[in-house]
Amino acid sequence: MEKSSSLEYDVVVIGAGFGGPVAAHKCARAGFRTLMIERSENPGEKVVSGLTIPVYGFLFGPDFIRDGNPPIERPVDGIINYIINDIDAGDIEIDDSMKIPKPFAPVVAFGYNAYCKDFCEWEARKAVDAGAELRLSTVVTGVLMDNGKVRGVLLETGEEIYSKIVIDAEGSQGLVAVKAGIREKYPPEAISLADIYDYEMPKDVVDRLFGYSLRFCWGWDEQKIAPPLGHGNGLMVWPYRESLHFMQDHCLRLDGAKVPNLRKRFDEYHGNITGKLPWWREEVEPNIALRARMWEGFEIYVGLDDRLRNMPNHADGIILTGDAAGLESTELCDGVPAAWISSGIAADVAIAALRKNDTSAAFLSRYDRKIRKHPLLQWSISGTNRFNLRYAQRDHDINKLRKYVHDGWGLGALGHVSTPLLRTLLVHVLKNPLVLLKWRNMFFRYYHNWHHRRFDDG
Structure with a gap:
């Protein structure tokens, strides 16, 4: 397979919504040549216009968001x-x-309530500041394969971009993983x-x-x-x-x-x-x-259906994150924390794979294990109260x-989330006790920024 050395990257990230910039930021900061591809003219344009991002996403998600000045509304x-x-x-x-x-x-x-476009643009600028390249108005239509292994992406223009690993963070509208035969369309x-x-x-x-x-x-x-x-x-x-x-x-x-x-x-x-x-x-x-x-x-x-939930989230040379991996929130109707957390995990696994020169599905399976062991991610995709409302209607009870x-x-929601929340909190505190100070500072800084309408421009 012929390659163009000028278009060879260590990492290609598909999507510059909420999750893609997190993966791109971490990979670029680790010194790997990283390209982030976004189909819209501006990051975040294809995401629902506004939403509430639950606080656990800020506490346990990317440090550059926790310690930064994102545009909250x-x-x-x-x-x-x-x-x-x-x-x-x-x-x-x-x-x-x-x-x-x-x-x-x-x-x-x-x-924190936020407009998606503003927030995603802020994230994308942070990823670029960390060294990632960003291509806008660029549509990925498929992946490049070499002996059954993903080796890059194919663009709508016919251009081929090669990479050692692909991180698919294209969100709920993405079909790249479906076209690649990794996942199926949802019913x-x-x-x-x-x-x-x-x-x-x-x-x-x-x-x-x-x-x-x-x-x-x-x-x-x-x-x-x-x-x-x-x-x-x-x-x-x-x-x-x-x-x-x-x-x-x-x-x-x-x-x-x-x-x-x-x-x-x-x-x-x-x-x-x-x-x-x-x-x-x-x-x-x-x-x-x-x-x-x-x-x-x-x-x-998706998380409530065993078949959909157990569809692959990785293959040789590719990792799926956020909505592309079925990590939606079944109750809060907000998958941003899952996108942040899973994209951070994907970047960690990708970095380890690149350093070992092993991007096989066997090596990347550690991503799946980390996702399955993450208390908050598993809680997020398995809450049943929203689904169960249909039974209240059926019985008119x-x-x-x-x-x-x-x-x-x-x-009553605290009864369901308290255990995974405390387990995740304990992991972070044991890893770095000073994170407690960072969390305290985050709350005060975010409120101060909102009150005075002071946010950095990326």
């Missing part, structure tokens, strides 16, 4: 859940048990479509109405105010600095049935809930201006609905 002190039994009658319960009390909040936060039941409205709102109004809390709504299917329980997500509202997001998502297909007209359904859900939900109609609606409406597909419940909401997004 608002710290999060908790979730207010609205359990809607009958929206027409005003029968709405509130579970706001997931809340950090003052004076700890909002300096200490459960997570429609495992893919959800998000409908997102981006609204401008004055900061003082956001501060007054939302503070630092997210608002989630859960209601019976027959009210037609949200996608079917357990087959997506009800209304989720994220407050940012001077804007907020309205988001719902719906699985592409329900238990083998026909694919529904999702656009029609989303329009109906949006009209019903915004017209009937008192706090939206009376407080939010008069103070917002629609800036954009977006749709984005992403994987859901308000007690089940309360329980699943409380255990997924209320204080």
Whole structure:
């Protein structure tokens, strides 16, 4: 196989979303010639526009993010859940048990809201600063093979780029691993479509109405105010600095049935809930201006299916990370921490493989072992409360609905995450006790940066 020496890299990273720059940053910092390829004009353009990144991603993820000044939009002190039994009658319960009390909040936060494009651009600049090369508006259509081993990537233009190892961080929309025969396409039941409205709102109004809390709504299917329980997500509202997001998502297909007209359904859900939900109609609606409406597909419940969960995440010469490896979050609906953590692990394994001059599947299998042993990653892909909401609907059991909401997004969630969280925390503290100081500094620095709107430019 002929190679062009000018296009020979140690590492090629596919994707400059949340995970790709983490892998590229670590590999470049270790001294390896690293190329990061992104299909969009700007990093993060193909990612859902905004989201909450749970705090464990910052605590246990890349050190350059933990110790840096990333562009966060608002710290999060908790979730207010609205359990809607009958929206027409005003029968709405509130579970706001997931809340950090003052004076700890909002300096200490459960997570941070961010716009994906801004955050991913910041990450990509950090990777470039570390020595990685970045090519934008470049589409990878497949991998180059040599005797059954991945030896680089093929671009849409026909250009071939060779490398000793490929790290696939292309996200939930990527098909490179499928085309390479490493993974299969997910069934429609495992893919959800998000409908997102981006609204401008004055900061003082956001501060007054939302503070630092997210608002989630859960209601019976027959009210037609949200996608079917357990087959997506009800209304989720994220407050940012001077804007907020309205988001719902719906699985592409329900238990083998026909694919529904999702656009029609989303329009109906949006009209019903915004017209009937008192706090939206009376407080939010008069103070917002629609800036954009977006749709984005992403994987859901992959970790709950044994066959999908056990599909390979590596092969000879290639490692898959984040959503490309099926590491979505089945409950929090946010795979960013998994993308960060898995990409960091992938980079560590890639560096070790390059130093040993062994990028075989046998050597790279240590990546799979590390992923399977990581307490938080395994918890993230195996939570069942969001999925189980369908059983509350099936039985029309308000007690089940309360329980699943409380255990997924209320204080009950701590009962599920506390053990993997403490295990991961212990590993980090034993490895470096000074990390406790870094975590403390992170909370204060992040809040100070947000309060004064001071972030570095990469």
